[in-house]
Amino acid sequence: ETGVTQTPRHLVMGMTNKKSLKCEQHLGHNAMYWYKQSAKKPLELMFVYNFKEQTENNSVPSRFSPECPNSSHLFLHLHTLQPEDSALYLCASSQGHTNEKLFFGSGTQLSVL
């Protein structure tokens, strides 16, 4: 098992669809993150969960809804997305302390038609 696993790897959805991205970490970490990577833009932090509590919501539109049922699983629920939401969505985890490295999954490449 790799450290951080994301499914699906690729997703194509229409603007009226509802879909969910899943992330699972097997590292015993306490913090989990969603990042968005658009072409030619920096990785943008979307959400942070630490010990299952959301500690950061970086002004993300409500059409993105995170869920963290336990410290090993993280979901990103998607509904009524826009074409500009097409991007690589990366999940990451860490111990949950300041100044430590993040472990990333391989990402979900999302295309919104």
Next chain:
Amino acid sequence: DQQVKQNSPSLSVQEGRISILNCDYTNSMFDYFLWYKKYPAEGPTFLISISSIKDKNEDGRFTVFLNKSAKHLSLHIVPSQPGDSAVYFCAASPGTSGTYKYIFGTGTRLKVLA
């Protein structure tokens, strides 16, 4: 406005030579910096980090230099190998107690030519 900037979108280097990737930041509160490497279809993987109390950190072929007065850091890869061809991201942490918020640059695509 971007707080972490990687002004070179791409870099090509001959195998065996030195690769130097640069990163500038604007926030003087940043006190911890990381470099990540990303291959296509994979997530970023951690490469090396440096705390603001140091000006250099070395790990094998990889060395990171930090110039706090210039708000500049660089990653040196010596000698460069074809397997080093990837996109390299620098990231900075505000260092406020209890925060886990890293600010990333846009990345530099390194191509090492055999």
